[in-house]
Amino acid sequence: MRGVRVLVIAAAACACCSCSFQPPKPWQKGALAKPEMTMAGDVLELKLNEHTYTTKEAASGGFGVGGGGCGCN
Amino acid sequence: MFKRRHFLSFAGALASAFTLALSTAPAAYALEAGQAAPAFNLPGQDGKNVSLANFRGRYVYVDFWASWCGPCKQSFPWMNTLQSKLGPSGLQVLAINVDEKAADANHFLTAVPASFTVLFDAKGSAPAAYDVQGMPTSFLVGPDGKVLFVHKGFKDSDRAELEQKIGALIASKPAEVKP
Numbered sequence: 001m002r003g004v005r006v007l008v009i010a011a012a013a014c015a016c017c018s019c020s021f022q023p024p025k026p027w028q029k030g031a032l033a034k035p036e037m038t039m040a041g042d043v044l045e046l047k048l049n050e051h052t053y054t055t056k057e058a059a060s061g062g063f064g065v066g067g068g069g070c071g072c073n
Numbered sequence: 074m075f076k077r078r079h080f081l082s083f084a085g086a087l088a089s090a091f092t093l094a095l096s097t098a099p100a101a102y103a104l105e106a107g108q109a110a111p112a113f114n115l116p117g118q119d120g121k122n123v124s125l126a127n128f129r130g131r132y133v134y135v136d137f138w139a140s141w142c143g144p145c146k147q148s149f150p151w152m153n154t155l156q157s158k159l160g161p162s163g164l165q166v167l168a169i170n171v172d173e174k175a176a177d178a179n180h181f182l183t184a185v186p187a188s189f190t191v192l193f194d195a196k197g198s199a200p201a202a203y204d205v206q207g208m209p210t211s212f213l214v215g216p217d218g219k220v221l222f223v224h225k226g227f228k229d230s231d232r233a234e235l236e237q238k239i240g241a242l243i244a245s246k247p248a249e250v251k252p
Contacts, residue, residue: 026207027171027200033141 103204106222110135110214111202115169115192118182123167123192129218130250132164132243136211137200139171140181145209148227149185155236156189163216163248164239169194171208213239216249 024032031037040046104111110133114124125133136152138145149168156166166189172178173195182191194200203212206225213221221242224235 025197025201026205026210027137027139027197029208030139030141030173030177033139 103206104212104220104223106220108220110212110218110220111199113169113192113194113199113202115194115199117190117192123190125167125214125218128165128167128214130163130216131248131252132159132162132216132239133214134164134166134211134239135203135214136166136168136209137171137203137205138168138209140177141172142208144227146181146185147229148209148211149187151227151229151232151236153186153188155239158236159239159243160252162243163251164243165190165252167192169199171195171197171200213242215242216246 035043038046040049110125112125114122117123125135134152134155136148138148152166152168155164168187168189169192170178171194172181175193175195178191178193203210209227211224211227213224215221222238224231
């Protein structure tokens with residue numbers, strides 16, 4: 001039982017340690033800036049999808065720039 | 074009873090881990106106008122080291138850039154004109170590259186030539202000291218070594234305003250040393 005307790009404490013400490021990992025600094029984002037790191041496969045397709053979504057589903061504003069309720073996007 | 078004890082020890086471990094995580098997180102204090110610009114001594118394109126202290130008495134436009142940063146590409150032609158226009162009044166542009174691979178930076182420089190001083194900081198010690206919040210970020214350092222203003226990002230529409238701002242600052246207090 002003592003072993004289990006130690007294990008639980010170790011696991012908890014380990015899980016919480018991940019909180020202290022820092023996100024990359026602005027000057028460390030070289031790899032993240034590569035085109036293949038975008039969430040969508042194709043940038044144009046992503047833009048078209050977003051446009052359709054925001055104009056057809058009354059969900060204006062909330063993704064990237066633009067939007068704000070004028071109904072002109 | 075055992076379960077309770079078990080839970081308490083778990084909660085204790087959790088709390089201590091959290092405090093540890095919080096205490097180890099570095100404090101984020103962005104460098105602001107009025108503060109002394111942190112010193113740096115970095116290699117340039119010719120391999121010779123350049124230090125910020127070399128430019129005491131002059132205005133220094135310290136710019137942090139990377140090859141993968143789109144707005145940086147836009148800022149280079151503008152910094153070329155800035156150097157040629159205000160260089161004679163005592164301004165020096167120091168563009169610090171933060172690429173991890175020197176080849177990436179050199180590739181960028183062949184495509185977008187620079188007529189100002191380019192320095193290389195692959196380890197990122199200078200951007201850490203300046204606490205750069207985004208790419209690109211530039212700092213105008215006055216003749217006394219203090220930061221006059223910080224400019225985050227770069228858009229083509231910033232050109233005129235920035236140039237006017239720097240020109241006005243130099244005109245109000247001319248550089249003590251001119252090239």
